[in-house]
Amino acid sequence: xxxxxxMEGPVTLSEEAFLTINCTYTAxxxxxxxxxxxxxxEGLQLLLKATKADDKGSNKGFEATYRKExxxxxxxxxxxxxxxSAVYFCALSEGTGFQKLVFGTGTRLLVSP
Amino acid sequence: xxxxTQSSRYLVxxxxxxxxxxxxxxxxxxNMFWYRQDPGLGLRLIYxxxxxxxxxxxxxxxxxxxxxxxxxxxxxxxxxxxxxxxxMYLCASKTGTLRGYTFGSGTRLTVV
Numbered sequence: 001x002x003x004x005x006x007m008e009g010p011v012t013l014s015e016e017a018f019l020t021i022n023c024t025y026t027a028x029x030x031x032x033x034x035x036x037x038x039x040x041x042e043g044l045q046l047l048l049k050a051t052k053a054d055d056k057g058s059n060k061g062f063e064a065t066y067r068k069e070x071x072x073x074x075x076x077x078x079x080x081x082x083x084x085s086a087v088y089f090c091a092l093s094e095g096t097g098f099q100k101l102v103f104g105t106g107t108r109l110l111v112s113p
Numbered sequence: 114x115x116x117x118t119q120s121s122r123y124l125v126x127x128x129x130x131x132x133x134x135x136x137x138x139x140x141x142x143x144n145m146f147w148y149r150q151d152p153g154l155g156l157r158l159i160y161x162x163x164x165x166x167x168x169x170x171x172x173x174x175x176x177x178x179x180x181x182x183x184x185x186x187x188x189x190x191x192x193x194x195x196x197x198x199x200x201m202y203l204c205a206s207k208t209g210t211l212r213g214y215t216f217g218s219g220t221r222l223t224v225v
Contacts, residue, residue, distance in 0.1 A: 036216075043117075043203055043216040044156075089155065100146070100171070101205075101214060105155035 002027045006090050006104035013080055013111050021075040021107045023064075023090035031092040033057075033066055033073040034101070038087045047075075047088070085111045116140075119204050119217035126224050132191040134220050136204030142215075143208060145187035147171075147179065150201040150219070159202075162187055194224045 007022040025031065032051045036044040048057030053068035062077045073090060090104040120135040138145065144163050148156040148171075158171030160179040168179050176198060180188045187206075191198055201221050205214040 043119075043218040044205075044214075045216070046214070100158060100161065101156075103148075103156040105153060 002031065002092060002094065002102045004090050004092055004102055004104035006088075006107050009087075009106070009108040011107060011109050013109070015082055015111055015113050016079045017111075019075070019077040019080045019084075019109065021088055021090075021109070023073045023075065023104060025071050025073065025090075025092050027071075027092055027094065029094050031094050033064070034091045034093065035062070035064055035073070035075050036089040036091060036103075038089065038106070040086070044089065080109070080111045082111050082113055085109055117204055117206050117215050117217040119202075119220050121220050122218065124220060124222045126191075126194050126222065128195060128224055130191075130194045130224075132194050132222070132224075134189040134191075134202055134204075134222070136187045136189070136206075136217055137185050138187075138206040138215070139185065140206070140208075140215075141184065142206040143184075144206060145181065146205045146207075146214065147177075147187065147189045148203045148205065149173070150203055156203065159189065194222075196224050198222065199224045 003026045005024050034049045035047040037047045038044045048059040050057040050066035056065045064075045087106045087108050089106045091101045117138045146161040147159045150156050162168045162181045178190045203219045204217040207214045
């Protein structure tokens, strides 16, 4: 079945450091890819998405590019802030049927001042 | 913005109790979902519904049931709560098009 693999956390960075969170996927079809963020005590919020190969999703300084050849969707940010501390989930959704989301296990990001 | 509201943020229930978790969305979305979130396991799909009175099992339906009598409301039922059902429960909804889901804030359930 479909699956998503994320790098283990926590990822600990200082403010203004460069962030990469790796995400790779396995899918039988041609999925859409998502990054969700969960701030402490809250539900998940959609951060960005991409629906086809070479698409780049971006939001709030975060970016991720849909790489079909490497089945990857790595999340990057050039300069993190303390307020970016959260858990980040990579997910995929097949383009047909009920479009269930399949999630990775999440990566906790801790940014210190 | 679409709003998905879960009725309780925190619940404490006793083993063997019947537990109802309620979820309401306000944008006429066809599809609704229940996930549970556990450390190291991410989010796992319990049940989903693509229309009123329609339901489908997800990856971990054992010990749970659902009800969708109205389009806006999707209830998760723990028939006889057990300690291994202590978890964060997240409800989500979406339209039929290729868009991301909208999640509720979650219900943290503790079964003692």
